[in-house]
Amino acid sequence: MGIKTDFSSEGRHIVMDTIVTCLTVGHDQTLLISAVAICLIGIHASFSIATHAARAEGKAKRHWALLSIFAAGCTAWATHMVALLAYRPGMLSAFEPILMTISLLVTIAGIGLSMWLVIGRRDRRLRIYAGLILGVAITILHYLGQASYFVTGRVSWDPKFVAASISLGIPLYIVAIVISGERNRKLRALAPLLLLVAIAVLHVTGMAAMKVTYDPRIRLPAFSLEPDVVAPIVASVCMGLVLLAVLGLRFAIAARAQMRRDQNRLGELANLAVEGLAVCDDGIITSVNESLWRLTERNHAQLCWQPIETLLPGLELEDMADQQEYDAELLCHGGGVVPVRVLRRDVLVGSKKLTVVAIRDQSERLKSEATIRRLAYTNALTGLTNRVRFHDLLSRRLARQRLADHPFALLALDLDRFKWVNDTMGHGVGDQLLSQIADRLRESVLLMMLLPGSAATSGLLPVSWTPR
Helix, strand or coil: CHHHHHHHHHHHHHHHHHHHHHHHCCECHHHHHHHHHHHHHHHHHHHHHHHHHHHCCHHHHHHHHHHHHHHHHHHHHHHHHHHHHHECCCCCEEECHHHHHHHHHHHHHHHHHHHHHHCCCCCHHHHHHHHHHHHHHHHHHHHHHHHCEEECEEEEECHHHHHHHHHHHHHHHHHHHHHCCCCCHHHHHHHHHHHHHHHHHHHHHHHHHEEEEECCCCCCCCCCECHHHHHHHHHHHHHHHHHHHHHHHHHHHHHHHHHHHHHHHHHHHHCCCCCEEEEEECCEEEEECHHHHHHHCCCHHHHCCCEHHHCCCCCCHHHCCCCCCEEEEEECCCCCEEEEEEEEEEEEECCEEEEEEEEEECHHHHHHHHHHHHHHHECCCCCCECHHHHHHHHHHHHHHHHHHCCCCCCCCCCCCCHHHHHHHHCHHHHHHHHHHHHHHHHHHHHHHHHCCCCCCCCCCCCCCCCCC
């Protein structure tokens, strides 16, 4: 076991020494740094234009989406070509133009397919497939680019480094695409950085896999392009990426300014509303109106930048249909709960789609409905259930008895000479008598339910009298 451990440790040192030597000795450091800068600028341009495409409508949306795909493909291609130009094999080198062009087209096609799979969708499984397609496309770009690189010598490949470049690079692309569609903003911000790391890992390990040996008998093909010819072409592509990055930055600044204006206007209108309003971005509250402050007994700082589920537990915003009302419970300060009706609507603020959640307090409505229900089913004088409710309960008991053979008993009480009380002592005394009888009946039923061995069932209280 000790021998294996030592060999493994020695092997790791050899791998690291090979990679470090490839970077420090085998490459021009200035061009390597330029490749990193081009990659960063291109990623920014691609993401900015893709974001602008998501905001656009109709044909403009399609045109900007195609431009973002083209920019992303050129970014990967230009980064790889500058890194190849930075390579110093110690002998004459050149590039095969057909393979160079094919590598660019494969990259654009792979990026286009991966973006088509994920745009407008939140399915994580589709993003995994998109990341896999992107990783494979960039891997093909890298090795086609290396295959197009001719030297006056022999080229050999170390299979361990080739396997390492694929097994490390492709998973990084998958993770980057997956987190690019997550709700968490901080997590989404890591996606461009992971793409940069994936490109760097693939290139470094791939270049470390390539070994060149000078052979004076080998000549460069006549149709190959020298680095002095390829460099201006790559530089032109890089300048185009810089211009696209500036254009994307302009779009981003204009979108933020428009969003601020629309948010201010939306906030002014929201404060005029009687209902509580919460503006959400991917389920996170970004703004609330004063009515919601009062309803929840919380201030603006306590409400904003919290998931909407903290206010409306059990309510999934994505599952709610647009402009359809739902019953929910609103958590207030101190743990109190308010019954509410909730309605959602997607609005365009600036050029970004946000969700406005309207929250209407239902406390008074429910109290009114309970009062109406009580008045409809109870006797105003005695508080006992009235004739309508009596018939309803009786029909339910009969139906239950027919279905499940649950027997029950009905006790009917008659109040004799009640008309004489009204005629001789007045209706006021008659009303008092009925109220006292109702109270005693309620107490008797409650006492019977509390006695040991009694059936704890809801009895039918007497609800009407036949005066005599």
